[in-house]
Amino acid sequence: MNSSQLLGITTFAYLLSAILYIAIFVFRANRLGLFATLTTVGAFLVNTVGIGLRWQESYQAGIGYAPLSNMYESLVFFAWAIAIFYLGLEWKYKNRILGAFSMPFAYLSMAYASFSSQFGKEIKPLVPALQSNWLIAHVITCFVGYAAFAVACGLGFMYLLKDRKTKQASGSLIASLPELKVIDDIIHKTLVFGFLWLTAGIITGAVWANSAWGTYWSWDPKETWSLITWFVYAATLHARFTRGWGGRRIAWLSIIGFFSVIFTYYGVNFLLSGLHSYGGG
Amino acid sequence: MKNTESTAWRFFASVKLALFTLLILATTSIIGTLIPQGKPPEFYIEAFGPRTAMIFQMLDVPNMYSSWWFIALLLLFSNNLIVCTIDRLPNVWQMVVLNNLDTDPERLEKMPHRQVLHARGDTAALAEIAGGLMAKNGWKPQSENNPAGSLLFSQKNAWSRLGVYAVHLSILIIFVGAIIGLALGFKAFVMIPEGEATDTVYESGSSKPIPLGFTVHCDEFNVSYYDNGSPKEYLSVLTVKDPPSNKTFTRTIVVNDPLNFKGITFYQSSYEPMRGFHISITNKADNTRQNFRIPFGEKIPWPGTGIEFGVINQQTRSRMGDVAKIKVWFSDGQGEPSIFWLDNNATETITSPAGSYEFKARQVYATGLQVAKDPGVWTVYAGCTLMLIGLYVAFFLSHRRVWVYISKEENTDRCRILICGTSNKNKIAFEKEFAALVECLTHDSTFQNA
Numbered sequence A: 001m002n003s004s005q006l007l008g009i010t011t012f013a014y015l016l017s018a019i020l021y022i023a024i025f026v027f028r029a030n031r032l033g034l035f036a037t038l039t040t041v042g043a044f045l046v047n048t049v050g051i052g053l054r055w056q057e058s059y060q061a062g063i064g065y066a067p068l069s070n071m072y073e074s075l076v077f078f079a080w081a082i083a084i085f086y087l088g089l090e091w092k093y094k095n096r097i098l099g100a101f102s103m104p105f106a107y108l109s110m111a112y113a114s115f116s117s118q119f120g121k122e123i124k125p126l127v128p129a130l131q132s133n134w135l136i137a138h139v140i141t142c143f144v145g146y147a148a149f150a151v152a153c154g155l156g157f158m159y160l161l162k163d164r165k166t167k168q169a170s171g172s173l174i175a176s177l178p179e180l181k182v183i184d185d186i187i188h189k190t191l192v193f194g195f196l197w198l199t200a201g202i203i204t205g206a207v208w209a210n211s212a213w214g215t216y217w218s219w220d221p222k223e224t225w226s227l228i229t230w231f232v233y234a235a236t237l238h239a240r241f242t243r244g245w246g247g248r249r250i251a252w253l254s255i256i257g258f259f260s261v262i263f264t265y266y267g268v269n270f271l272l273s274g275l276h277s278y279g280g281g
Numbered sequence B: 001m002k003n004t005e006s007t008a009w010r011f012f013a014s015v016k017l018a019l020f021t022l023l024i025l026a027t028t029s030i031i032g033t034l035i036p037q038g039k040p041p042e043f044y045i046e047a048f049g050p051r052t053a054m055i056f057q058m059l060d061v062p063n064m065y066s067s068w069w070f071i072a073l074l075l076l077f078s079n080n081l082i083v084c085t086i087d088r089l090p091n092v093w094q095m096v097v098l099n100n101l102d103t104d105p106e107r108l109e110k111m112p113h114r115q116v117l118h119a120r121g122d123t124a125a126l127a128e129i130a131g132g133l134m135a136k137n138g139w140k141p142q143s144e145n146n147p148a149g150s151l152l153f154s155q156k157n158a159w160s161r162l163g164v165y166a167v168h169l170s171i172l173i174i175f176v177g178a179i180i181g182l183a184l185g186f187k188a189f190v191m192i193p194e195g196e197a198t199d200t201v202y203e204s205g206s207s208k209p210i211p212l213g214f215t216v217h218c219d220e221f222n223v224s225y226y227d228n229g230s231p232k233e234y235l236s237v238l239t240v241k242d243p244p245s246n247k248t249f250t251r252t253i254v255v256n257d258p259l260n261f262k263g264i265t266f267y268q269s270s271y272e273p274m275r276g277f278h279i280s281i282t283n284k285a286d287n288t289r290q291n292f293r294i295p296f297g298e299k300i301p302w303p304g305t306g307i308e309f310g311v312i313n314q315q316t317r318s319r320m321g322d323v324a325k326i327k328v329w330f331s332d333g334q335g336e337p338s339i340f341w342l343d344n345n346a347t348e349t350i351t352s353p354a355g356s357y358e359f360k361a362r363q364v365y366a367t368g369l370q371v372a373k374d375p376g377v378w379t380v381y382a383g384c385t386l387m388l389i390g391l392y393v394a395f396f397l398s399h400r401r402v403w404v405y406i407s408k409e410e411n412t413d414r415c416r417i418l419i420c421g422t423s424n425k426n427k428i429a430f431e432k433e434f435a436a437l438v439e440c441l442t443h444d445s446t447f448q449n450a
């Protein structure tokens, strides 16, 4: 077994997990509940071992670095972070329907990592600028934050779906979703969690830049977009706790915020140019 | 104070303005990620046409993050934060230091979490027992006995109300750090060829010379490569000489591991191949060795030996001018001169009728150093640390308060015991904590549920 086989299995396992949760939601197939959870836990473990093995393989190749250094590896870690975050939510709220709106993101991230031809997947030696422990701290903190924002976006859709359908008629499908108030509360907590990690991500990135180039902030497009994302979520949080926004508006903002995350992560690498162009390699 | 507040004050203290500024900062920041920054004026004329380019220059778009209007937005933002804090902090401070034993019993009756118990005995004695139980449950109380009744109070994390202000203050601290860096620091650059030294660096952008006050000597520069040919490490060996303090030391720097001396930091940033070579020749007969630094294309003598040599041709492997191979001309005055190709950094043995020599050649490089002085960076880092701590406190800690009020019930020999509490955040967790406290009191036979 090598890491790419394991990560290939991970992709399909997350697909299966997402399908199971969606089935639980759409067909009210509650019998599948335990199976869905076990599949997710299994997929998460395979994902973990896959990352660990890739790490080991990089040492065997005489390169030796934590597998968090390019587009492919960060997508794999993104999926990993979404899965663990979701499992935490499921455990805390004892609700599997959240999975139908969270696990598809883990699958999409792995699928994009596995099937895209935009970037290389092989273990490549690190250029000198990337040889830093701050880089590892930077990637981990950012992606834990991004994972929370992905889930918040999914829950935002969930909220809007429930809200719209509740107004039309109380469809039985929609009735199985958690109460609007509960979704709203989970979105808020998820955003708060993500914001703390995004802040840590921006800070560790600044420290890394300072140790490599002597400038903690240089307004390159990636930095600027991460700050834009931070502004969007800061505004969202303030709108909530000082102006009492909630419900639909926060649901929309959690979706808009995630678009900003996607642009920071993907758009800047492939549509704009800058210091972080390593992602395109 | 309230009625003397001007409209301007209200305006700058409002969160609406904060939301507006945050969103304007977010949207305008996008401009600088779409339009390349810091290019010469011709670039914009070529890319966007003369009319648009003129508007760009007027609005400082090519350097928008230091333009007057972007700075003005940041000032508005800071001002908003400061005014908002001055506006609210006094009230919050009041909440932190409030003497909760003064709380009006009427208000206690309206607390979000409440439970009433009964017990026999006099209020002070019951307060003693209740206080002991509260302490056992993690709520160490203060108490006050009045003829009307006894009040016990305990709280957790009152100071956590200041978390928000720590976050807001941290933003200002980061701004201050950035300003210190801009005012007292510099960003500069210098190229030092191997074997040479500099006491001056050149400011980025303006190329203005900046004297260091000490000298930096580049002893050696080296690039190592992975098997696949991509660079693995850029390394410079630097020697710093500071005559005033009589200090001389040598240190190796690589990317991500800079050298700092007297607040000035030298970062490995680039390199440049030079047209010159380090040559080392060893005469194998008597093992004498001599090192040379020679230019390209010149005949160089080793005095007193009759040896002459030179590099007469070279092959480069990149446009930068990294030499892959050189063609050497070598003669010790006996027989035909040797002419051969040699890899950069490789050794060749030359035999002539008079003896044999070891010839080693390596291209001379210059190391490119980014030089920064930023006395504000520790202020910025302090701000960042404060921000993370503040966010944690603001998001995850809550100010929780509980009171136990024991009063004589009229016309009976019983006392009425009101347990009540409130939390400024995370009500669900507090509900559980409150229930546990009530449970702890009712568990004691002294107190009965109403």
Ligand code: HEM
Pocket (backbone or CB within 6 Å): A231, A234, A238, A241, A242, B013, B014, B015, B018, B022, B077, B080, B081, B084, B088, B164, B167, B168, B171, B391, B394, B395
């Ligand atoms: C991007 C910069 C900012 C960040 C990161 C930030 C962060 C925070 C945080 C973490 C909270 C606490 C939330 C909670 O209680 O759970 C908060 C509350 C608040 N912020 Fe900000 N803030 C920022 C900018 C501003 C600005 C410019 C203003 C100007 C008016 C402002 C006004 C407030 C107010 C009034 C509160 C509520 C305080 C309270 O509950 O008493 N914030 N902010």
